[in-house]
Amino acid sequence: MKRLFVDVERCLSCRSCEIACAVEHSQSKDLFSSLKEEPGPRSRTKVERDTKLQTFPLQCRHCEEPYCIDACISGAVSKDPETGLVILDEDKCVGCWMCVMVCPFGVIRPAKEKKIALRCDLCQDNEIPACVAACPTKALFFGELKDFKKKLLERKDTKSKVKV
Amino acid sequence: MDYLIIGNCASGVNAVEAIRGKDQKGKITVISDENYPAYCRCLISNYLAGTRKEKDLLLKEKNFYQDNSIELILNKKVESVKPENKRVVLSDGKELKYDRLLIATGGSPKFLGVEGEDKYGIFGFRTLNDAKEILKLIPRAKKVLVFGGGLIGLKAGYALKQKGMDVEIIVKSPRILSQVTDNDSAEMVGRWLMENGIKIRTGLAPKKILGNKKVEGVLLDNEEKMNCQVIIIGKGVRPNMDLVKDSKIQTHWGIITNQYLQTNVENVYAGGDVAETTDLITGEPTINALWTAAAEQGRIAGLNMAGEGKKYPGSIAANSIDFFGLPIISLGYVRVKEKGYEEFVRRQPGIYQYKKIVLKGNRLVGVILVGNIENAGVYLALIRRKVDISGIKDILLEDWFDYSKVSELLEQKEGFRETVSLQGDLVKMA
Secondary structure, three states, X not given: OOEEEEOHHHOOOOOXXXXXXXXXXXXXXXXXXXXXXXXXXXXXXXXXXXXXXXXXXXXXXXXXXXXXXXXXXXXOEEEOOOOOOEEEOXXXXXXXXXXXXXXXXXXXXXXXXXOEEEOOOOOOOOXXXXXXXXXXXXOEEEEOHHXXXXXXXXXXXXXXXXXX | OEEEEEOOOHHHHHHHHHHHHHOOXXXXXXXXXXXXXXXXXXXXXXXXXXXXXXXXHEOOOOOHHHHOOEEEEOOOOEEEEEOOOOEEEEOOOOEEEOOEEEEOOOEEEOOOOOEOOOOEOEEOOOOHHHHHHHHHHXXXXXXEEEEOOOHXXXXXXXXXXXXXXXXXXXXXXXXXXXXXOOHHHHHHHHHHHHHOOOEEEEOOOEEEEEOOOEOOEEEEOOOOEEEOXXXXXXXXXEEOXXXXXXXXXXXXXOEEOOOOOEOOOOOEEEOHHHEEXXXXXXXXXXOOOOHHHHHHHHHHHHHHHOOOOOOOOOEOOEEEEXXXXXXXXXXXXXXXXXXXXXXXXXXXXXXXXXXXXXXXXXXEEEEEEEOOOOOHHHHHHHHHOOOEOOOOHHHOOOOOOOHHHOHHHHXXXXXXXXXXXXXXXHHOOO
16 A cells, blocks of 8 residues: 655655645636635645654554544545545535544644645555655555665665664 | 344444344344344435435445345334344244344434423434424425524435525523534534524523424523424434333433443343443443444444454544535544643634534544545544644644644554554655
8 A cells, every 4th residue: 555654764844745735625726827826825734843843754554543633523424445645625625623633643624714634645646746746755555565675775874774 | 143133224234234243144133123134324415405315315226225235114113122022023923033133223303301292203313214394394384483403403404495495493501412512613603593594592482382283483481472484403412212211221311331242141242322431531331323433433343243353442522514505524522621630722614614623632632624534534533543742732723734744653553553544554664
C-alpha cells in the first residue's frame, strides 16, 4: 500500500507542500486563478514546529482504526478496503465537526466557509500527491514502506539515526 | 451461529459490519421498531431544516443489508428478552432465537410530565418520523416553543428557525447547554443564537399544555400564557431497557456492561444509548448517549460477539455542534463545581471565541472551544490517554498549540500507535 512518508531531516519548512495542496484542491487547480476563487484555496496539509523547534509536517495518517469513522454522523467517512485510505465523501459531509473533535493529530480542518471538513486524500486522481511533487528537497516520499526505508538507508548521513 | 441485533442505528449497524468482517457464514438478523433502513439520526435536524433530503440520510449504501446477507426486520418491537431460552419475544408474539444477542435499542425522549402532554404537536425529536410530522405542521404553524436548552432541543430550534419559524427556547435552569458548557461560554452561545433570531428565556417551565386535540399554547409556571403550534421537548433521553426488566440481565442507569460490552449474561451484549459503560474521566458507570460512543461500542461489541475479545476502553463525553456557523466543542468534564480542579480560560466575546481547559492535577479532564475548534481532537487524545501535561500547561490555550507539541507525550502511551498507521510512525523516524 502506497503511503506518504516524511524524511524530516530534509524538511526545511518552506511550506511548498501547503501551497501545492491548496492549489490542487482548488476549482481551477492553478495558483493565480485559485487566489480569486470564492471560497479561497485551503491546504489540507500543514507544517508545524515541535517544542524543540524541529520542523513537523502533519497530514491525515489514514489510521488503522480511525476515530473519525466512528464519529461521523453522516456516514461520510469510510476506509477504502483496497487502498486502506480514509476518505471523506464531501457531498455527504454536513460540517458537524465531529471528525475534527476526535482526530488525535488535529489534521482534519474545519472549512467554515464551505461547511465541510478538509482532509488529505493523497490526491487519488494523480499519480503522486501534489505535495510530494512540489517538495523541493524531496523530504516527502510517496510509495511503499520498504522503499522508503531503503531510501533512508541509502543516505549515509541519516543511517546512524534511523531505526529500521 | 445466529446473531441477533436489536436496533438499527449507529451501534447496530457497526456491530453488523464488525461481525461480517470476522464471520461470513453466520446468520445475522437486525430488528428495528422504525420503518426505515439505517439512517443518520443526528441529521434529522438537517432534514427538518431542508438542507438534507430523505434519500441523503441513508447511513449505508442501498444494498448494504443484501450485500452482507442480513435479514432486516422493520417495524417490529422486541417486547422481552429471555436469556435462559436464548430467545426474544416480538410485539406480535413471535419468538426469535439467537446464539449471540446485541441490545442496541437506544433511548427515548423524556417527557415534561405536565397536563395536556398527549396533544398533537408535541415532539421529542428523536426519529425521522418526528421530523416528518413536524414538517406537516409547518405550513400552518408560526410559533415553536422548545423546552430544554440541551443539544437536541437547540438543534431542532435551529432547524425550525432556518425554516422561517418563530422559535423560542424555554429553559428551567439559568442558562442553555448546561450539561456541556460553563456560564461564560453558554452566555456567548446564547447571545449568538439571539442575534440570529432565536429567543431564549430562562428560569421558566411549562405547567400545562393548552388546546383541544392540537397544541395551541402553554401555561408557564409563572402563570403566563404563550401561544404556540409546535412544542419540542429537549429534556434528554432515557434508555429503552424495558425489554430486559423481567430477565436476569442487570440494569442500573442503563444495561450494565463489562469491558467487552458484555452484559452479565455471557452471550448478550449491549451498546449505544441503552448501554451503561465506564466513564473514562471519572471512572464511574454512566451512559454517554452519543453517536460517536454508540458507533464505537457497536463495533467492539460486534467483534466480541464474533469471538475477538477486544476491550472497550470506556466512554467519554464529547460533543460538537454548529449553530449559524459558530462551532462549539465540549470535551470531558467542564462543569466544575468542586475544589481540586484548575481552570485556564481565554475569552474573546467580541469575536465569539472562547477556550477553556480544565485540569485535575497533571491531567487534562475538560475542554470547551467556541469559535476556533482546530486541533480539538488533540485535546481529546490528551484526555483519553490520561497524559501527564505538567510540562505543557502554559501552551495549552495558545492558538498555535497542536499535535507537534505533544507528539512525544502521546506516542509513549500504550495503544496510541495501534490506531496510527505507519505513515505516522515514520514521521518521527529520522
